[in-house]
Amino acid sequence: METAEGPYGVLFSENGPQRKLSPKDHWPDVPKITWNPQFSEGTLDLRLLFRAVWPEEPDLAGLGKRFGLDFQEGDPWGKAEALGRLFLLALEETRSWSFEGRAALSQVLPKNFLLPPKPRIHYPSVKTLGEAFFRLRERGFQPRKLQEEYAALVVNALEKGETLLLEAGPGTGKTFGYLIPILLALKKGGRAVVATRTRTLQDQLWKRDLPKLEEILGIYPKRALLKGRENYVCLQRLYELELKLVPKEILVPLSVFAARGGDLDELGFAEEWIIEEIRDRPWRCRGTRCRVWEKCPSRKAREAARKAELVITNHALLGADLAMENALLGPYDFLVVDEAHALPAALQEAMGIEITPRELSLILSELRPMEEELGNKAEEARVLHRAFWEEVRRHLKTGRIRLKSEDLKALRLASEPLLSSLSALAEILQQKEENELASAICAYVQNLKSVLFPPTEDWVPWADEEVALGLTPL
Known part of the structure; x- marks a missing residue:
């Protein structure tokens, strides 16, 4: 640790801390690392490294809590030792990174520090559900009877190409109950999609459950994680x-x-x-x-998903893929929908329309660098945009309401100046070959028209107190 009176440190080897060093000691000629170097040139900056390795952690305190390390300010040697231990953990973490990730890491870590990539241990792959659960018990897991029955039903449905609806309470082991049959099925060929309700569960499957099961079962499908x-x-x-x-x-x-x-x-x-x-x-x-x-x-995530044997996605993207006739995920043989009770709402959202003031505000903010070229058209659109949403707010009540014919009539009238202004702005942008921004504005215009002029009675226009307009299919 660097202080005004000099550095305090701990000499580390790959086996851990060896001895303490103070400003009065002779420091060996070895690389020096610290958090936020201020006084010593050529010192490795651990701020950059730790943010690169663990970007989800906002600060050093978060890392300390995660790994059980103490970074007390009043103890320079204790803090130096904790940083050293965290540095060794960071080096170990990067062993499982992709080639691209390890190459990019050279911006914060000299290549001579990098440990060799971690070799994958390939266990003989299991062939049956019975072997899979036997292997789990060997590794210390305790499968539940209900979990095994659940998995057997999934295996049967996959083999027969049937649709299966299962419900089980918390703690049943549903995730392993469907992942094990899916991995066994993929060993024989085909493609599978697993759609979770939330992105958080996506990450849990991707980072924790699948790596664990792949190693235990010895089955390693080519897999991809896809989000919006x-x-x-x-x-x-x-x-x-x-x-x-x-x-x-x-x-x-x-x-x-x-x-x-x-x-x-x-x-x-x-x-x-x-x-x-x-x-x-x-x-x-x-x-x-x-x-x-x-x-x-x-782009790389979408491309990887189309080539993968197993895709982990979420309900919203599954709905978008269905609306786009499998253009996102490509054709697949098996589909697992986790927390399927939430799927109808996700499909309605994916196939419907939702408009908020923020959406157009973000698009119009992109026009500020070309404000002079556009004359007053961009600012005019902003003013009319604010006026329109003020009118929307006048029709809002508590919660989400279905827009009645009189509401739609008033909003159509209020939208006319905005729609006219946006159409003119999009035309100017197309002339200037700003095609992406022009397309975004045209899409906004079309969506707003669709909400205010529903195509049939099978589409329900609505407004929400969170200030949104939408159109949902029945």
């Missing part, structure tokens, strides 16, 4: 952050984070405005014209 595109980093926006004077201790770990997949659900150390600034949004995407298109995290 706005859950990923836009690389072009990330590179532009440097122009906004974002400091190195944020930019460098973000670069490593993006190389490892750029899933924003795992980003905890950056401020909210930075996360929103680098979020991948449709109207920001230039597609194949983007200079970093080949490295784009959301």
Whole structure:
């Protein structure tokens, strides 16, 4: 630890701490590492490394709690030892990273520090459900009788190509109860999709349950995790952050984070405005014209999902895939819907429309750099946009309400100036070849028209007190 009077430290080997060092001691000629170097040149900055390795943890206190380490300010030797132990844990963590992630890590960690990739231990693969549960018991798991019955029903349904609806209480072991049969089925071929209710459960399956089962059962399907595109980093926006004077201790770990997949659900150390600034949004995407298109995290995630044997996704994306006739996930042979009672609401949302004031505000904010070229058109749209949503608020009550014919009539009248202004703005943007922004505005116009002019009685227009308009299929 660096102090005004000099450094305090602990000499480490790969086996752990060896001896304490004070400013009065002779320090051996070995690499030095610390948290936020201030006085010593050539010292490895652990802020950058730990943020790169554990981006979900916002600070050192969070890491201490996670790994049971004490970082008390009044004890420089104790803090130095805790940092050393955390450094060794970080080196071990990176052994399981992809080639791209390890290559990006060279920005914060000299290559001579990197440990070799962790070899995968391949156990003989199991062939039957009985073998699978026997292997689990060998590894210390205690399968429940109901869990085994549950899994047997899933195996039977997969083999016969039947639809199966199962309900079981908490603690039954449902997750292993369907994952084991799916892994056994994939060993024989085909593709499977598992859709969870939330992204949190997606991450649990991806990071904890599947790696554990793959190792125990000896079955390693090619798998992919897929979330909505706005859950990923836009690389072009990330590179532009440097122009906004974002400091190195944020930019460098973000670069490593993006190389490892750029899933924003795992980003905890950056401020909210930075996360929103680098979020991948449709109207920001230039597609194949983007200079970093080949490295784009959301594009790579979608491509990996279409090639994978096992895809872990969520209800919302499953609904979007159904609406797009399997364009996202591709054809598959097996489908597991976890917490299926929540699926109808997710499908209604995916196949319906929801509009909020924030959506258009974000699109219009992208026009500020070209404000002069657009004359007053962008500002005019902003003013009319605010006026329209003020009118919407006048019709809102508690909760979500179905819009009646008189509500729709009033909102149609209020929307006319806004729709006219947006259509003119989109036309100007197309002339300037700002096609992505023009398309986003046109899509907003079309969605608003669809809500205010429902195509048939099978579509229900609604308004919500959270200030949203929507259209839902019956």
